[in-house]
Amino acid sequence: MSDSEEESQDRQIKIVVLGDGACGKTSLAMRFAQESFGKQYKQTVGLDFFLKRITLPGNLNVTLQVWDIGGQTIGGKMLDKYIYGTQGVLLVYDITNYQSFENLEDWLSMVKKVNEESETQPFVALVGNKIDLEHMRTVKADKHQRFCQENSLGSYFVSAKTGDSVFLCFQRAAAEILGIKLNKAEIEQSQRVVKADIVNYSQEPVTRMVNPPRSSMCTIQ
Ligand SMILES: Nc1nc2c(ncn2[C@@H]2O[C@H](COP(=O)(O)OP(=O)(O)OP(=O)(O)O)[C@@H](O)[C@H]2O)c(=O)[nH]1
Numbered sequence: 001m002s003d004s005e006e007e008s009q010d011r012q013i014k015i016v017v018l019g020d021g022a023c024g025k026t027s028l029a030m031r032f033a034q035e036s037f038g039k040q041y042k043q044t045v046g047l048d049f050f051l052k053r054i055t056l057p058g059n060l061n062v063t064l065q066v067w068d069i070g071g072q073t074i075g076g077k078m079l080d081k082y083i084y085g086t087q088g089v090l091l092v093y094d095i096t097n098y099q100s101f102e103n104l105e106d107w108l109s110m111v112k113k114v115n116e117e118s119e120t121q122p123f124v125a126l127v128g129n130k131i132d133l134e135h136m137r138t139v140k141a142d143k144h145q146r147f148c149q150e151n152s153l154g155s156y157f158v159s160a161k162t163g164d165s166v167f168l169c170f171q172r173a174a175a176e177i178l179g180i181k182l183n184k185a186e187i188e189q190s191q192r193v194v195k196a197d198i199v200n201y202s203q204e205p206v207t208r209m210v211n212p213p214r215s216s217m218c219t220i221q
């Protein structure tokens with residue numbers, strides 16, 4: 001096979017999504033791969049796979065294999081096998097659930113343990129999910145940033161519900177893994193604007209007082 005034929009083939013990247021149960025891993029993977037979101041929580045038993053083809057600058061087609069790991073697998077026998085050989089790890093927590101942030105130490109140490117002997121270390125990013133629930137946030141942004149600095153992690157705040165920054169986070173992980181620099185325009189293009197829910201106020205007609213009744217009392221000071 002010639003070089004050019006080889007280059008025209010899609011590259012495959014494995015990205016593992018880890019974090020506590022209900023922090024939104026499946027929702028993120030579904031938002032990224034299928035542009036959908038479900039409010040109903042359905043626990044992932046074991047793991048699920050999602051495939052998504054994206055194009056990076058330079059017309060480079062990349063297929064992302066997203067391994068969505070159930071939160072309950074922590075401490076289980078299979079987890080190291082799921083993590084093994086991955087090129088990217090998204091460590092996800094729920095910004096409204098402090099415990100899910102604290103437990104990332106355990107998830108990260110699992111990633112380190114599995115890759116102890118390997119020559120290349122995976123690209124790891126910290127992902128604070130449910131940013132649409134900012135008013136319920138219990139994990140301060142500076143805690144998030146400190147954890148990133150201490151462990152040299154990429155850093156994202158996303159919402160699987162609104163789609164905010166979800167594509168960006170997978171796209172940048174893929175770019176980092178392949179050593180491709182994204183320019184500002186490419187980053188901005190994939191940053192989605194947060195969609196606000198439209199509140200449906202009561203449809204009752206507003207009664208306007210055309211000629212408000214005048215007070216019959218008048219005080220002169
Ligand atoms: N408001 C809000 N809810 C979210 C968001 N992402 C996920 N959820 C909700 O959080 C719940 C759990 O989401 P899942 O994606 O199933 O969580 P998970 O991390 O895959 O959980 P396990 O499979 O048990 O590990 C669901 O009810 C989702 O609808 C988000 O960005 N915002």
Ligand SMILES: [Mg+2]
Pocket residue numbers: 025026027042043044068069070071
């Ligand atoms: Mg899940």
